[in-house]
Amino acid sequence: MxxxxxxxxxxxxxxxxxxxxxxxxxxxxxxxxxxxxxxxxxxxxxxxxxxxxxxxxxxxxxxxxxxxxxxxxAEKKIEQPLQGMTSFTEDMKARGMEASSKLLVFEKTTAPFDISRKLNVKEDADVYKIQRIRYADQKPMAIETNYLSVDMFPDLDEQTVLGSLYSYVEKKKKQQIAKASQMIEATTADENQAVLLDIPVDAAILYIERNSILSDGTPFEVVKSAYRADRYKFISDIYRT
Amino acid sequence: MxxxxxxxxxxxxxxxxxxxxxxxxxxxxxxxxxxxxxxxxxxxxxxxxxxxxxxxxxxxxxxxxxxxxxxxxAEKKIEQPLQGMTSFTEDMKARGMEASSKLLVFEKTTAPFDISRKLNVKEDADVYKIQRIRYADQKPMAIETNYLSVDMFPDLDEQTVLGSLYSYVEKKKKQQIAKASQMIEATTADENQAVLLDIPVDAAILYIERNSILSDGTPFEVVKSAYRADRYKFISDIYRT
DNA sequence: CAGTGGTCTAGACCACTAC
DNA sequence: TAGTGGTCTAGACCACTGT
Known part of the structure; x- marks a missing residue:
């Protein structure tokens, strides 16, 4: 009872x-x-x-x-999709793979136009640019590039990036991460991507751009990810209104 | 007040x-x-x-x-994504384009294995296979293939397909369409797709497979869509638990 | 008709935050 | 301490479904 x-x-x-x-x-x-x-x-x-x-x-x-x-x-769910928004590590774990990564870039730079707009900061504001190769079971899975506002996280450093970025954000801002707006497209690999992901030039790439948002509605991060299409499929539920 | x-x-x-x-x-x-x-x-x-x-x-x-x-x-949403699950026609309208389509295939056939599993019907059950080219502003946008159980919709015909399939389903089953499970991947065009979509062979394709579900949890439809990646990006919101 | 979910009331006590 | 949202009560009337 x-x-x-x-x-x-x-x-x-x-x-x-x-x-x-x-x-x-x-x-x-x-x-x-x-x-x-x-x-x-x-x-x-x-x-x-x-x-x-x-x-x-x-x-x-x-x-x-x-x-x-x-x-x-209700009827049982036939295939349980990955519910909700997850980090790369959580995502790979749910797929039964082990995540690791290699840091390529960690720098402060002036925000590109599209990034400044999506982070809701001034056009010449400083942002962190963090680029990593993401591995699943030691094989390259994706190239991930994150942008965060320097103004919002003045003390962010490489050490933090190696840990869990999302728990750092939630502790720092004393708020929950609420949701993200996503854009998913298909492209083909350019030479640089082909080398980093160990695939042929012009192989299919699943490209995901994500704008992550706190519960008060503030955007705090833009992530651009290029996934190997032969190894990664994006799964989600959508609801009718 | x-x-x-x-x-x-x-x-x-x-x-x-x-x-x-x-x-x-x-x-x-x-x-x-x-x-x-x-x-x-x-x-x-x-x-x-x-x-x-x-x-x-x-x-x-x-x-x-x-x-x-x-x-x-909460902060204002910067970019309003297409909320919820929409038909191709609704989707194109929201993007400011005019939808049309050409019916390529309408037939009853034995369910392929993956379809029977996703529709929750017996392996040798009959299903409708409906294949259409979807146009946006008169230009090819996607090849869409729908599968529905004949058992669940015994009187489905070509006329109904030309109208709104979803309102037919909701009226027939006296239930709301609740949600869909989706799988999104990137591929490259084979010869057949290249001809139908008017793109080069090996051009990028955004491939979406959708399993649509009524409010009682019954799956009623499987849709496989191959979108021209140069014209279509998939936009959605995801929520953190 | 009796039974169901949908809406609504006018209170109550609690844990938490801010001063 | 005063004010907030979180939880909970014991009722009530309504519209809708099935018999």
Missing amino acids: VDKKSPLPMYYQIEEDIKQRIEKEEFRPSDMIPSERELSETFDVSRMTVRQALNNLVSEGILYREKGRGTFV | VDKKSPLPMYYQIEEDIKQRIEKEEFRPSDMIPSERELSETFDVSRMTVRQALNNLVSEGILYREKGRGTFV
């Missing part, structure tokens, strides 16, 4: 309970789960608390509601 | 009111908006109703909360 003295909120405990019952196949896909009033009695909580739990599960795509009918268990 | 007799829910009216006040710059980015208790007084509704409105705006990325401090206006 639920523990009213637990530090965990009751709606969270109810979420976990229902998820487990789906896992154990006590509730199966397209089954109706007990009504909100019934759940509020069995858990001995108010109906609003049950609704908060169910709303979260609906937004996770685990349940769905039908007006006047009930709340139902 | 809010109209208590309106058929629109009060939380929705409050959402719209706050969005307008941000639009009019009455509330500016990083401003604290009035507290929940204050808003509940001025709108003359309960605090829970205000919270429902604010929660929706937070999940849209328009506001953000800080525990013990208040609720704040």
Whole structure:
């Protein structure tokens, strides 16, 4: 049941309970789960608390509601895509590979026009330019170039870049990283990319440009990545409105 | 203020009111908006109703909360990406281009293995295979191949395909289309694709495979699209958990 | 008709932040 | 300490679905 003295909120405990019952196949896909009033009695909580739990599960795509009918268990996800925004290291780990990298460039430089616009800084402002080769299982996977505002992170150094850049950012700005806007395109390798990625000139490249944003809406980073198309596919979920 | 007799829910009216006040710059980015208790007084509704409105705006990325401090206006989005899952026609319209298409193939056939798995049907089940060239402003943009289960849509015909496939699906299954799992890769054009898309052999192609899913979690469609990389970039937002 | 989810109220106590 | 958002209660009325 639920523990009213637990530090965990009751709606969270109810979420976990229902998820487990789906896992154990006590509730199966397209089954109706007990009504909100019934759940509020069995858990001995108010109906609003049950609704908060169910709303979260609906937004996770685990349940769905039908007006006047009930709340139902959604079909199992056939292939679990990489959910959410991840670092290269997390991404490779989820794909069962080991990530490593080699730093090519770490410098302060004047922001190129497109970068200054996307970082929301002045046109001649200084930015860090960080370029790395990213390896998966010791083989080249991508060339990644990051740009961050010097103004926003005055004390950023090479040591920090070798660790987790994202946890540094979240600690520094005392804010969560909320989301990123992405642009994905296909290109072919130029000579420089071909050498660095160990592929033929004109081989297919998956090119991703990402603009990362804090929870207050401030952009803090632009990342340009050129992935070997033979080794990397981008997987995501998109939602209809 | 809010109209208590309106058929629109009060939380929705409050959402719209706050969005307008941000639009009019009455509330500016990083401003604290009035507290929940204050808003509940001025709108003359309960605090829970205000919270429902604010929660929706937070999940849209328009506001953000800080525990013990208040609720704040997020920075303006610099570039508005195409939000959510769209049809080719909607996508082109948002990019300021006119969509058209030519039907190449409409047939019933036995499902290829990968398709049957993704549509969650038996291995030898019948599926529709629909292949079209998609044009933007009269120039070839993509080759799109759709697969749908014959069992799920027994009466699908060429006429329906020429209209809006998604509204047909939503009407037929009495359910909303909820989301899609996507895989994006880069390839180079083979001879057939080069001819159909009017590009050189080995030119870059952005290849997107999409598995579309109803709100009860049932997959109903697999789409494979080969886009001309010189004309098409894929834009999206991703969220950190 | 009885049952369901959708909306809403008028309170309450808590943990956290800032002064 | 005063104010904030986070959680929770015990009710209520509504529109909608299925029988």
